[in-house]
Each structure stands twice: as structure tokens, then as C-alpha cells.
Amino acid sequence: xxxxxxxxxxxxxxxxxxSLTVGKEFIKSYKxxxxxxxxxxxxxxxxxxxxxxxxxxxxxxxxxSGIPLHELTPIEISxxxxxxxxxxxxxxxxxxxxxxxxxxxxxxxxxxTYLDAVAVSGKTFKYTKEGAVGLxxxxxxxxxxxxxxxxxxxxxxxxxxxxxxxxxxMEFFGTSFFEGIFVEGHNKFPEQAEEIKKKAIIxxxxxxxxx
Numbered sequence: 001x002x003x004x005x006x007x008x009x010x011x012x013x014x015x016x017x018x019s020l021t022v023g024k025e026f027i028k029s030y031k032x033x034x035x036x037x038x039x040x041x042x043x044x045x046x047x048x049x050x051x052x053x054x055x056x057x058x059x060x061x062x063x064x065s066g067i068p069l070h071e072l073t074p075i076e077i078s079x080x081x082x083x084x085x086x087x088x089x090x091x092x093x094x095x096x097x098x099x100x101x102x103x104x105x106x107x108x109x110x111x112x113t114y115l116d117a118v119a120v121s122g123k124t125f126k127y128t129k130e131g132a133v134g135l136x137x138x139x140x141x142x143x144x145x146x147x148x149x150x151x152x153x154x155x156x157x158x159x160x161x162x163x164x165x166x167x168x169x170m171e172f173f174g175t176s177f178f179e180g181i182f183v184e185g186h187n188k189f190p191e192q193a194e195e196i197k198k199k200a201i202i203x204x205x206x207x208x209x210x211x
Contacts (some may be wrong), residue, residue, distance in 0.1 A: 004030065005093035006041045009100045009111040018183045018197055019146035023099035025201045026144065026181070029208035042089070044110045049086070050079040052116050083117050090118040095211065096141040096175075098166060102151070107162040115169055124173045134174020141170045142211060143180045144204065148187030181207060 006027055014020040031039060050056060059076035063069065069077060090096075100107050118124055125134050143166050151160040163180050170178045183200040186193040 002034070002037045002094040003092055004037055004039045004095040004097065005090065006039055006097045007044065007099070007111075007114070008041070009044045009098070009108045009114075011045050017101065017146065018186060018200070019099050019101055019144050021197060022146075022181060022183055022200045022204050023097065023144045026097065026142075026204035026208055029205045030211065033208055040089070040093070044108075044114055047086075048082055049110060049113050049117060050082050051113055053079075055079050056083065086114070086117045087120055087123055091123060091136075094139055096139070096170075097144065098142070099144045100146075100162065102145055102147040102160065102162050105159045105161050107165065115166075119169070119173075132172065134172055136173040136175050139173075139175045140177040140211060141166075141175045141179075142207065143167075143178070145180060145182050146186070147182060147184035150185045150188065152182055152184060177211075179207060179211075 006023070008020060008023065010017045010020050012020070014024045027039060031037070055073070055075050056079050059072050059080040062072055062076070063080070069080075072080065098111070100111055121127060124136055125132050127133075143163055145163055147160070149156060151157055163182075167178055167180075181200060181203050183197060186196045189196070
């Protein structure tokens with residue numbers, strides 16, 4: 001049995017979001033194909049995702065110096081504790097599915113905040129004399145992304161930084177598999193929007209067979 005962490009970063013729901021619609025169909029197919037796997041949904045817009053701020057760094061510094069957790073300030077305990085929860089949940093998963101729109105050529109800020117929260121030395125990666133080494137070997141990751149224009153090819157491709165960033169982070173973490181499913185062009189070609197969405201759903205169901 002595998003654990004799949006379904007991470008969504010969209011403030012709307014699947015009735016208004018192309019990426020969430022495709023993500024929902026992917027998860028439906030995945031569950032049918034893997035009935036014994038555990039699927040946990042983490043909606044980043046409804047979760048408490050602390051920023052790496054002065055409170056966090058202060059709390060971490062105190063803990064590293066040997067100060068016990070209960071002697072931290074209440075806000076330090078709250079933030080450091082929540083980050084530990086998020087990190088533990090992330091490490092427990094065998095597979096990750098990220099669902100996002102492309103905003104301003106990148107990912108929603110809440111996802112960047114989350115990735116900062118789980119990018120912890122000694123947990124998701126480690127430093128060696130040869131450089132950083134990812135610790136999530138053998139794990140899989142998938143990114144389902146909606147793009148209003150066409151960014152998979154042509155001159156616009158260089159502008160897309162969200163999927164590329166996620167790919168770099170997953171490589172940094174050492175995941176063994178990373179793939180993308182893109183719903184793109186529905187704003188540029190609104191008359192083809194439904195067909196574009198249907199093709200992405202078909203693709204999602206195909207990926208679910210080997211993910």
C-alpha cells in the first residue's frame with residue numbers, strides 16, 4: 001500500500017478550475033486502480049502554512065542551542081510545531097500530486113511557501129562534500145497545471161517557470177519520477193476549451209495507470 005499526498009493550490013473549486021477538474025478525475029481513476037492506497041488531500045488555501053519568518057528562525061535557533069520546546073514563545077512553538085507537522089506528512093507520502101494554475105508564469109505563492117516549509121536539510125535533502133543530495137529517492141511526483149495560453153512549445157515556452165521550478169525542486173529532493181499534465185490554451189482558444197479539458201482528462205487517466 002502506498003500513500004499519495006494530493007496537494008492543491010487553487011482558491012476556487014473544480015467547477016471553476018480546469019486544473020482541479022483534471023486533478024479530480026486523476027484521483028478518481030487512481031483510486032479505482034489502487035483501491036488499497038491511502039490518498040490524503042492537502043488544500044493549501046485551507047491549511048495553516050507558516051512562512052519562514054523571524055519567529056521560525058528564532059525558534060529553530062533556540063532548539064538547536066538546546067533550549068527545550070516548552071521554553072520557546074507561544075508563537076514560536078505554534079509555527080515551528082506546524083512546520084514539523086507539514087514536514088512529517090510530506091515525508092510519510094510515497095507519491096505527490098501537485099495541482100496548480102499558472103499565475104504570472106509561475107505557481108501560486110502559497111505553494112512556494114509550502115515547498116519552503118518541507119525543504120528541510122536532513123529530511124528531504126542533505127548536504128555532503130560533493131553537494132546537496134536528495135533523500136526522497138524512489139518517490140514519485142506529478143504536476144497538473146492549467147495554462148490559459150500555449151507554453152509547452154514555441155516562443156512562449158521560455159516564460160513558463162512554475163512547472164520548471166517544481167521540477168527542479170523535486171529533482172533536488174531526489175524523487176525518482178516527475179511528470180506534468182497540462183491543460184493549456186483554453187483562454188486563447190475559448191471555443192476549444194471543453195475539448196482541451198477533455199484531452200487533459202484522458203491524459204490524466206492514462207498517467208494514473210502507471211503512477
